[in-house]
Amino acid sequence: MRALRTAASGMLAQQLNVDVISNNIANMNTVGFKRQRAEFQDLLYQNVARAGTQSSASGTVVPTGVQVGSGVRPGAVYRILEQGTVTRSDNPFDIAIQGAGYLQVTMPSGETAYTRAGNLSTNAEGQLVTHEGYLLQPGITVPEGARQVTIAADGQVQVAIDGQTEPQTVGQIELAAFLNEAGLEAMGGNLFMQSGASGAPQTGTPGTPGFGRLLQNYTEASNVDAVSEITALITAQRAYEMNSKVISAADEMLSTANQLKQ
Amino acid sequence: MDNIAYVALSRQTTLRREMDVIANNIANADTTGFKVESLMVETAPVAPAATMDAPNPVNFVTNAGITRDFGQGALQQTSRPVDLALEGDGFFMVEIQPGTYRFTRNGAFNTDESGRLVTSEGHPVLDANYNAISMNPAAGPPTVSEDGTIFQGATQVARLAVVRFPVTRNLTKVSDNYYGHPPNEPPVPAEDARVRQGMREASNVRPIVEITNMIEVQRVYERVSRIVDTTEDLSRRAVERLGEVKG
Secondary structure, eight states, rough: OHHHHHHHHHHHHHHHHHHHHHHHHHHHTTTTTOOOOEEEEOOOEEEEEEETTTOSSSOOOOOEEEEEEEEEEEEEEEEEEOOOOEEOOOOOTTTTEEOOEEEEOOTTOEEEEEEEOOBBOOOOOOOSEEETEEEEEEEOOOOTTEEEEEOTTSSEEEETTTTTSSOOEEOOOOEETTTTTOOEEOOOOOOEOOTTTOOOEEOOOOTTTTEEEETEEEEEEEEEEEEEHHHHHHHHHHHHHHHHHHHHHHHHHHHHHHTTTT | HHHHHHHHHHHHHHHHHHHHHHHHHHHHHTTTTTTOEEEEEEEEEEEOHHHHHHOOSSEEEEEEEEEEEOOOOOEEEEOOTBBEEEEOOOOEEEEEEEEEEESSSOOOEOOTTTTBBBBBBSSSBBTTSSOOOOGGGGSSOOOOOTTTTETTTTTEEBBBBBBEESOGGEEEESSTOOOOOTTTOOOESSSSSEEEEEEOOOOOOOOHHHHHHHHHHHHHHHHHHHHHHHHHHHHHHHHHHHHHHHO
16 A cells, blocks of 8 residues: 555655754754755656546547655755854954855865854964864964954954054955855864855955955854744644554555455 | 445545545645645446346446645745745746756755756756746845846846646646646746745645545545445355255
């Protein structure tokens, strides 16, 4: 009986749905996290009677075919790239990106990763690094004796040094944008890698067309909305239950058939 | 006597198929743009197996077809600029192979690595002239007006093909939320459909209706098999009694 397998596919789909929702909820307080959504598609249909085929020798045709579907499958898990709210942190090395773009990070392997989590710090050499110690790209070094670090909206990093009246420019933060941001490959640790679907990165100065502006002393909160996640969780759970009801009903029908000959 | 078992069997076969259809509806209760389906059955008069005292013809049950309720699904806000939902009668148009078109109500689109608007399968979504839609990634997220015109800033990029079919019953489902249609019935522009940006159309499966149908199917199945049981019982007793008379 196909209903059994169809309902099982529905249960599997809802299981994935709950996985995605729980990951969103778990990352509610992750800086720069973008929520995800599972998208479903129906499976193949079996044509029991094809519409438009002849139903008699006199040329009559079947007006509507009999097509029986075989369930559901996960189509995609999208990342919803809506801007997260910016929250004040008062850490001069925290930068939130308002608008499109990613900070570029050099991984230990030499590859470039991309992140929206702008909670940076400096390492022992004064270089700007992510909280995991990966270097920001292009590299910016805050010189010794620097008193105050200012990161402008356009990414210019200036420091005030004791004994100097003019602030000194020590670097320029650049952002990378992608043709298809949703195609970036998440690799954990708030980092993303370029993929075949994302297209090549285009770098640019923050604030120019196509790139967001930087906001110092702020971090971008995750864009997970607790209420809608919980609602989605309830819906997914009920859908899971409904599918299991189908399984037990189909099972009872089979057992009825089995009891025919006693 | 055999007629009873055969008529019951024909009903049970359609009931099982109905159960499959209901299971598919419930499995797709969360599939974007899915339209609920139901099985129609009809009587099929045939000559009975034995004509002695049976009604002639005997009415068997057979499937007549699948109907799809193309009623509007609820719109849910998603905040993704390339999530488009249709309100009213209409379909988006997708090219799965050069010259082969599919139609869908699932407007959860994406842009691919070259900036084209594509479905989650990667098939290009078409504009009103049946061309793929390319967006300029540097020009920011698109704005889509109700009539399906895509803008980026003040620049008009394309106008989405939103089409409808005068006769929807000839549409066939081909998985992945796509519908196919017979080539001799070309689609016409859908004037009444409105495109809603940042929304998705939920499936129009109503859980209570489906569960109710499911219970009904299950109970009818049980009743029909009771008929088979009774028939079986009758013929067994007939054999017993006849045996007694002879002895």
